[in-house]
Structures are given as structure tokens and as C-alpha cells.
Amino acid sequence: MADSRPIVTLSRRESFCASHRLWEPTLSREENFALYGKCARDNGHGHNYVLQVTLRGGVDPATGMVVNLADLKNFLREEIIARVDHYHLNHDVEMFRGVNPTSENVALVFWKVCHARFGELLSEVRVEETPDNIVCYRGESG
């Protein structure tokens, strides 16, 4: 039988500060600087990131919720923010081991973490590296 529950999206935003360096290890130093410019400098640099995670699903008639936003908040804080806030993404964070932390890759890594918890409810992971540099991932179907 078809599920007649109304479909709603809900989002939670969380902020964190982290440093990173854009660096592709298969390229030479010269190639990295040609590709990434100032973002390839040795000591890295920091951003005040904003992560926005969006879920999409049917509203449970018994609870009036798709998912309790407090559960989404707690999950993001415990599984992502606590692991990245005030760390260097290239050096300190297990989920970024071997990953060049462009915003695209940050969104993909966070998607994987969130998908393991929320499965098909996960609709979008949005990473704002700065207020002007924003990346969204909506899964393989786009």
C-alpha cells in the first residue's frame, strides 16, 4: 500500500572552525601550487565552516515529525562537529585520512557519515567554507 504521509524536508545547521591545506599528493609541489595557489601553502589556513544537513521523509502522524531535530543535532555534534572543530583536517581527523579536504570532499565525507545513520532520509549535505564558497551534495541521483 502506498505511504500517504506528507513528505517534508528538515535541516539542521552546525558551525565549526577547522584548518586545512589543499594538497593532492600525486602531484608535484609546483603542480599543487599551480592548482591551489595560496591554499597549498605549507601551514594551511582556517575557515569558519557551516554544515547544513537536510533530511527528507514522511511525517509520522503519531509524532508529527520526520525525525526529532534534537536527535539530528546531537548526532551532528557528536559524530561530526566534535571530531573536526578546532582540528586540522589534513592531519588530525580520521574521517579525512587520505582525503584532500576541498569543500567538495568535505561534503562527501560528511555525507558518508550521515548516510550511515539516516540512510535514505538523507537528502542534502551543504558545506559553507565561507559565506561565499558553498558546496552541496545530494547523493548519486543528484
Ligand SMILES: Nc1nc2c(c(=O)[nH]1)N=C([C@H](O)[C@H](O)COP(=O)(O)OP(=O)(O)OP(=O)(O)O)CN2
Ligand atoms: N572547488 C573548490 N575550490 C576551492 C576550494 C574548494 O574547497 N573547492 N577551496 C579553496 C580554499 O579553501 C580557499 O581558502 C578559499 O579561497 P578563496 O575563494 O580565494 O577564498 P577567500 O576567502 O580567500 O577569498 P576572498 O577573495 O576573500 O573572497 C579555494 N578554491
Ligand SMILES: [Zn+2]
Ligand atoms: Zn581553505
